[in-house]
Amino acid sequence: MTGPLKNGVFKHNNTVAPKTERVLPLFSLKGKTAIVSGAGAGIGLAVAQGFAEAGANVVLWYHSNKKALDRAAEIEKTYGVKCKAYQVDVTDDAAVKKAVNEQVREFNGRLDVFVANSGIPWTQGPAIDGEVAHYRKVVATDLDGTFYCARAAGEIWRRQGKEGTDMNGKKLENYSYGSFVATASMSGHIVNIPQLQAAYNAAKAGVIHLCRSLAVEWVQFARVNTVSPGYMATEISDFVPPETKSIWKDKIPMGREGEAHELKGAFLFLASDASSYATGTDIIVDGGYVLP
Numbered sequence: 001m002t003g004p005l006k007n008g009v010f011k012h013n014n015t016v017a018p019k020t021e022r023v024l025p026l027f028s029l030k031g032k033t034a035i036v037s038g039a040g041a042g043i044g045l046a047v048a049q050g051f052a053e054a055g056a057n058v059v060l061w062y063h064s065n066k067k068a069l070d071r072a073a074e075i076e077k078t079y080g081v082k083c084k085a086y087q088v089d090v091t092d093d094a095a096v097k098k099a100v101n102e103q104v105r106e107f108n109g110r111l112d113v114f115v116a117n118s119g120i121p122w123t124q125g126p127a128i129d130g131e132v133a134h135y136r137k138v139v140a141t142d143l144d145g146t147f148y149c150a151r152a153a154g155e156i157w158r159r160q161g162k163e164g165t166d167m168n169g170k171k172l173e174n175y176s177y178g179s180f181v182a183t184a185s186m187s188g189h190i191v192n193i194p195q196l197q198a199a200y201n202a203a204k205a206g207v208i209h210l211c212r213s214l215a216v217e218w219v220q221f222a223r224v225n226t227v228s229p230g231y232m233a234t235e236i237s238d239f240v241p242p243e244t245k246s247i248w249k250d251k252i253p254m255g256r257e258g259e260a261h262e263l264k265g266a267f268l269f270l271a272s273d274a275s276s277y278a279t280g281t282d283i284i285v286d287g288g289y290v291l292p
């Protein structure tokens, strides 16, 4: 593999289409390994459950929520796949790389899917009045963390693409390309009101364009896409007062927040070969928020 470009233009046939044309097998993740960050609860947990339903062995990452360990045991029992939870801080580049390599070794020596879902909100209102330390933490978690996860996964996919083997030197079965999916946000497209959260909006816009850029850079060995949820009913917005949530509903055509499980389909589509010709794309799942 010598890179996707020659003389400044793309080489022809940089990738190949899946062999099967049947749609449901394309959604299968049977025997594949997926890592999902921020998976102890909320969106990440729903995504991990969806992948397990589709047959993947799943690694859950948590940061502070030790309930992830119980959730992993439940997933193993319910779906009959391998699932384990590990504590990883996505703001620590070296820790991310070490974790990815150790866990891939433990999970059949292969990586197929990585979902960078960890993220924290901006909670300090107007940008001028908030602390710079808070800005740094939001950007470090939401944008830098996504970059570190992408690099660690991308290094493995580049090797898998080149050598066609798992970490033990065994030929990879049922392997196509790596699939990196980041949880961005509709806040990477629009400016939320009434709450002010410039740093979060900027970090999520950064995640979308980072993934578009990596999609081109990695086209020979991995696809890179994002999901942009609107307001979802999870713990991340527990700090928001009910009056503000009522204003949100006024602005959502569907008139309600989404449930985490309503994102499972979008993530599974992007993670699996069902989206084999999609890279650098973003799926907005927001009850119509960005439309009017």
Ligand SMILES: NC(=O)c1ccc[n+]([C@@H]2O[C@H](COP(=O)([O-])OP(=O)(O)OC[C@H]3O[C@@H](n4cnc5c(N)ncnc54)[C@H](OP(=O)(O)O)[C@@H]3O)[C@@H](O)[C@H]2O)c1
Pocket: 037, 038, 039, 040, 041, 042, 043, 044, 061, 062, 063, 064, 065, 066, 088, 089, 090, 091, 117, 118, 119, 120, 121, 141, 183, 184, 185, 186, 228, 229, 230, 231, 232, 233, 234, 235, 236, 237
């Ligand atoms: N809910 C929404 O309305 C909405 C809308 C658009 C986008 N999103 C995005 O969706 C993603 C998931 O959010 P959620 O709604 O499911 O809320 P959530 O349950 O609060 O999820 C956030 C996750 O990020 C993890 N995390 C925070 N700091 C971390 C760090 N330093 N290292 C590793 N993990 C860290 C948390 O892990 P621990 O709990 O273990 O500490 C948690 O699992 C976030 O990226 C968020 O920005 C949410």
